[in-house]
Amino acid sequence: xxxxxxxxxxxxxxxxxxxxxxxxxxxxxxxxxxxxxxxxxxxxxxxxxxxxxxxxxxxxxxxxxxxxxxxxxxxxxxxxxxxxxxxxxxxxxxxxxxxxxxxxxxxxxxxxxxxxxxxxxxxxxxxxxxxxxxxxxxxxxxxxxxxxxxxxxxxxxxxxxxxxxxxxxxxxxxxxxxxxxxxxxxxxxxxxxxxxxxxxxxxxxxxxxxxxxxxxxxxxxxxxxxxxxxxxxxxxxxxxxxxxxxxxxxxxxxxxxxxxxxxxxxxxxxxxxxxxxxxxxxxxxxxxxxxxxxxxxxxxxxxxxxxxxxxxxxxxxxxxxxxxxxxxxxxxxxxxxxxxxxxxxxxxxxxxxxxxxxxxxxxxxxxxxxxxxxxxxxxxxxxxxxxxxxxxxxxxxxxxxxxxxxxxxxxxxxxxxxxxxxxxxxxxxxxxxxxxxxxxxxxxxxxxxxxxxxxxxxxxxxxxxxxxxxxxxxxxxxxxxxxxxxxxxxxxxxxxxxxxxxxxxxxxxxxxxxxxxxxxxxxxxxxxxxxxxxxxxxxxxxxxxxxxxxxxxxxxxxxxxxxxxxxxxxxxxxxxxxxxxxxxxxxxxxxxxxxxxxxxxxxxxxxxxxxxxxxxxxxxxxxxxxxxxxxxxxxxxxxxxxxxxxxxxxxxxxxxxxxxxxxxxxxxxxxxxxxxxxxxxxxxxxxxxxxxxxxxxxxxxxxxxxxxxxxxxxxxxxxxxxxxxxxxxxxxxxxxxxxxxxxxxxxxxxxxxxxxx
Amino acid sequence: xxxxxxxxxxxxxxxxxxxxxxxxxxxxxxxxxxxxxxxxxxxxxxxxxxxxxxxxxxxxxxxxxxxxxxxxxxxxxxxxxxxxxxxxxxxxxxxxxxxxxxxxxxxxxxxxxxxxxxxxxxxxxxxxxxxxxxxxxxxxxxxxxxxxxxxxxxxxxxxxxxxxxxxxxxxxxxxxxxxxxxxxxxxxxxxxxxxxxxxxxxxxxxxxxxxxxxxxxxxxxxxxxxxxxxxx
Numbered sequence: 001x002x003x004x005x006x007x008x009x010x011x012x013x014x015x016x017x018x019x020x021x022x023x024x025x026x027x028x029x030x031x032x033x034x035x036x037x038x039x040x041x042x043x044x045x046x047x048x049x050x051x052x053x054x055x056x057x058x059x060x061x062x063x064x065x066x067x068x069x070x071x072x073x074x075x076x077x078x079x080x081x082x083x084x085x086x087x088x089x090x091x092x093x094x095x096x097x098x099x100x101x102x103x104x105x106x107x108x109x110x111x112x113x114x115x116x117x118x119x120x121x122x123x124x125x126x127x128x129x130x131x132x133x134x135x136x137x138x139x140x141x142x143x144x145x146x147x148x149x150x151x152x153x154x155x156x157x158x159x160x161x162x163x164x165x166x167x168x169x170x171x172x173x174x175x176x177x178x179x180x181x182x183x184x185x186x187x188x189x190x191x192x193x194x195x196x197x198x199x200x201x202x203x204x205x206x207x208x209x210x211x212x213x214x215x216x217x218x219x220x221x222x223x224x225x226x227x228x229x230x231x232x233x234x235x236x237x238x239x240x241x242x243x244x245x246x247x248x249x250x251x252x253x254x255x256x257x258x259x260x261x262x263x264x265x266x267x268x269x270x271x272x273x274x275x276x277x278x279x280x281x282x283x284x285x286x287x288x289x290x291x292x293x294x295x296x297x298x299x300x301x302x303x304x305x306x307x308x309x310x311x312x313x314x315x316x317x318x319x320x321x322x323x324x325x326x327x328x329x330x331x332x333x334x335x336x337x338x339x340x341x342x343x344x345x346x347x348x349x350x351x352x353x354x355x356x357x358x359x360x361x362x363x364x365x366x367x368x369x370x371x372x373x374x375x376x377x378x379x380x381x382x383x384x385x386x387x388x389x390x391x392x393x394x395x396x397x398x399x400x401x402x403x404x405x406x407x408x409x410x411x412x413x414x415x416x417x418x419x420x421x422x423x424x425x426x427x428x429x430x431x432x433x434x435x436x437x438x439x440x441x442x443x444x445x446x447x448x449x450x451x452x453x454x455x456x457x458x459x460x461x462x463x464x465x466x467x468x469x470x471x472x473x474x475x476x477x478x479x480x481x482x483x484x485x486x487x488x489x490x491x492x493x494x495x496x497x498x499x500x501x502x503x504x505x506x507x508x509x510x511x512x513x514x515x516x517x518x519x520x521x522x523x524x525x526x527x528x529x530x531x532x533x534x535x536x537x538x539x540x541x542x543x544x545x546x547x548x549x550x551x552x553x554x555x556x557x558x559x560x561x562x563x564x565x566x567x568x569x570x571x572x573x574x575x576x577x578x579x580x581x582x583x584x585x586x587x588x589x590x591x592x593x594x595x596x597x598x599x600x601x602x603x604x605x606x607x608x609x610x611x612x613x614x615x616x617x618x619x620x621x622x623x624x625x626x627x628x629x630x631x632x633x634x635x636x637x638x639x640x641x642x643x644x645x646x647x648x649x650x651x652x653x654x655x656x657x658x659x660x661x662x663x664x665x666x667x668x669x670x671x672x673x674x675x676x677x678x679x680x681x682x683x684x685x686x687x688x689x690x691x692x693x694x695x696x697x698x699x700x701x702x703x704x705x706x707x708x709x710x711x712x713x714x715x716x717x718x719x720x721x722x723x724x725x726x727x728x729x730x731x732x733x734x735x736x737x738x739x740x741x742x743x744x745x746x747x748x749x750x751x752x753x754x755x756x757x
Numbered sequence: 758x759x760x761x762x763x764x765x766x767x768x769x770x771x772x773x774x775x776x777x778x779x780x781x782x783x784x785x786x787x788x789x790x791x792x793x794x795x796x797x798x799x800x801x802x803x804x805x806x807x808x809x810x811x812x813x814x815x816x817x818x819x820x821x822x823x824x825x826x827x828x829x830x831x832x833x834x835x836x837x838x839x840x841x842x843x844x845x846x847x848x849x850x851x852x853x854x855x856x857x858x859x860x861x862x863x864x865x866x867x868x869x870x871x872x873x874x875x876x877x878x879x880x881x882x883x884x885x886x887x888x889x890x891x892x893x894x895x896x897x898x899x900x901x902x903x904x905x906x907x908x909x910x911x912x913x914x915x916x917x918x919x920x921x922x923x924x925x926x927x928x929x930x931x932x933x934x935x936x937x938x939x940x941x942x943x944x945x946x947x948x949x950x951x952x953x954x955x956x957x958x959x960x961x962x963x964x965x966x967x968x969x970x971x972x973x974x975x976x977x978x979x980x981x982x983x984x985x986x987x988x989x
Contacts, residue, residue, distance in 0.1 A: 171808040173768025258766050258811025438867045440898045442963045445772040
């Protein structure tokens, strides 16, 4: 094997730079920074570091306006942002010296090419972002979106993605406690897989990705490096799909949850030694991105010897070693002379940990391989001063057409009971049990509310296993149809819904993370959607007091020129101080009063009813009153804490009729509790039953007068609409159905479509 | 003291310690798989769930070769109580400490769900707190939990009262419809002939607090605690 000794880097020119996805401007900028032509390895570094995926070059100009710190409050109190965007993940205090660290990230393109591995490595990647900061990952959510299930390819993709999420999450020992799944034509050429994870950490023991301390050793830990995933970030995540995309399959990485599990334990143990000064996951763009970011944040340099990198393939070139996205790898900096303590811990877990370089003070990245210098470039211009574009925007030419809905011309629903059945049978609304039964939602023993609730509710334990009274609630939400009709209003609605779901457990929303999935930003209409969405995100986060503490942008989600609907996935996290006092989303017993909080307006634009029963996706989404949402959230926290309410369920897709049915049958298996409901109003019946007006929550209570009184005091509209009990759902003269029948339709919505194969 | 074994890839190990220590008040600690001996004072050994060694070969097939397993085999031979849950059950079968094997679920998918279990054997050390035919609600979460023995072997296990738990309806009927994985005879848990080694696919350590869904797991873990307490 002498091949490599004689290996010479290909010569670099402008044409090769273009092949690497760099623009002409970017190429000239590289020449300016270096004062010479880059080496092949250096070109690879610039291309990944300046890719859309790593540099956020199209979105940064807009993202910088987002609120990231939240309202001012006493130091250390719950809700204080401890780490904002820019690190692996964001951190927010939950009081008593504890903090949550969380983030959501996309793995869309890899999952379309290779659903099981793509989804699995999406889960693995987000976990590393969490535990690399010192937190133990305790809960995952997933937001996954596919084309219609009548397409065999999408049945295969759904099965593959679920298998990937479960296969990784179950083996790594982190509970998958919720998520959302939807199906729409717009994802036929580009599915979405967004993975969220949350971890718990002592607030004063958060680790950052910093290469501080000149002379400190730089360690590589975890799996060996192979050829997988090279240019995953630049070529796969930062370009559209087309007919040749299958050829990109080798850019998908391969996950190993067993190694990840050992890596979690080894990292958390090593962190307790106190000798680690900085640590970061080798995620997108692998060794390159992690080393540049760690040096950039610390304003230092790094020199590295690639021959020391553990390798599982023979003859890896420096280019491959620098750009490989092999999974389950970390980069650490320890105090000089104490690295052996860390190495010993990794060895105990049968993991590689080797010193590959050291921190320098010259602000340069110098990489040697086989005795030659293959990279010598200044850190800062690559990492922190990446290109930033204020791309051209234009309002979509057909926006007015999309938004035009003349309700008077829409035939009123003639058979509400059939409409309810059709809605429950929609895969978007039907039970997701087929999916979440394949996920371990129990491991770590903290799951108070698991998949199927409005939000997941997870009790907080300290790292030594001591349980606390606290619980964290989390929910991931987006209505892409609304965002397509109005990206600004749709994004506000997504934030409001996610926060409302969290509030339905009784928890107080603290902060949020987001994954912005859009098409090609070089198209002005897509760029307009992205900018409008970010504007809405900022407004809603500000108004609801839930700062944006982390996030991810996934662009170029299109195939052969067709973009997905704008899909800004929002995950809000909230805190419940007393876990014993929480609410669930199903009726627990008969004889309780049902109170509807919020108002039902004549809003059918963008509704599931309009789509399913009239074949239309038109109109403007329902309006959102953020001040009302905030009052509603506080009222929910109040009535749950007071013990007045044990059931609270958000009224969303499918409207009031669907929400009442869900309250009746979504509890423990076999438990069904009906309801008798009367609705008084002056709007169309279909809007009353199936309209999706925001800001509404159904609660069940044994003390309706007290709830109505507190609602009045909180300035939240509230009406007693019925009583729980019986085996039927009865709504006025419109609906009278056996709950068991409705449940069967709802439960079979996804399985019956998968059984077509 | 309860020794909870920690293999690489165990992931219910800390939960088992939590259940025994924080909930039931026993002395429990993790024991590393590379240790050659159980700690002095070990009164019972618990093999937790998870994916030991990633379960890449066959569930539990690698873990049985861990150094600690020789010590566990000696401990069991001397009559010490040993309980394996899920992956721990698989390891005990692979190690020959329990009869039978655990195969891929009948419908080939991982399943996480509450399960109802009928207690078929009421005896120390694992089920002394139960009453005959009591129904326990304890969750399952596995992809390879289909218990398999030959019909003759099953008949012998039944005759010798080695079947401890069977999947059943909430009212205690053992039917094929509620068999979550295709196990022979709806078997969810078995013990060895001496009765001191037991394995079960359900997770009693995830059923010890009302807050997280059920306290029925305490019937099993509490029985073991009673036994060990009596032995002390």
